[in-house]
Amino acid sequence: MKWSDLDQDPCPVARAMSVVGDRWTLLILREAFLGTLRFDGFQDRLGITRHLLAERLKKLEALGLMHRTPYQERPLRHEYRLTPTGRAFGPVMLLLVDWATENLPSDLPPPVRVVSLEDGREVDPVVVDRATGTPLTYETMRLRRT
Template sequence: MLPRLYEGQVCSIARALEVVGDRWTLLVIREALMKTRRFEDFRTRLGIAHNVLSDRLARLVEAGVLERELYQTRPDRYEYRLTPQGLDLWPVVMSLLMWGDKYRSPDGPPLLTRHHGCGGELTPSFTCDTCGASLGPMDVELLPGPGAA
């Protein structure tokens, strides 16, 4: 397995990759942005192994990207919610989504990004293509697109 640290790199990209750069991590964040909260829901939606998901969630909590919130006792069960730091990853995830739609989605986008206010589409400048409003994570809903399985 490759190391997660980029020691000796004085680079903000390398430091960011130490948090979000391994396999599955950005997909866990994508799911959290889509309001997935519970362990089993992450596991079901991602098709990820239990141990891998446990590791990614723990790392994201430790890094301050997610926070755990107890919702049940006996046994203790937690929900995972994005922190402000995690919400700040929204433009990164949306940029990757749009890049993937453009270059890696021959059947069309699997997800459509729609402005809650008017139904317009998210643009690469994070505005609505219909009304021109600046959009953030609370302004956009993700809906199944033509490329969805």
């Protein structure tokens, strides 16, 4: 299997990995969700090399998670924003944060949290089935080959 063709794989897990399986990409998305818009903003926050940052942003644009739009001309400068596809990744990011917080221990307090826009309180996510409302966990569901 070639890494570069992973985004064409029929398996959604493989296509998801073409996004989150690249070094740095998840952190770039974190910054985007936190409101970072510009190339140097990502670079300063993450300490990623400019070279890789340019590549990752290009790939995220190609995959449709981010888009680049000019915020000024002369000199031409662009900003990077999440597309609807990128924003739809929000719940996945939330679940990743929740899972890592609960399952990969750290002695330092987390420098980010997810808050409700309604009341500003930290959210406590649970995945349920849309139709029945049943919580979906390893105990109530299975991945199956079709």
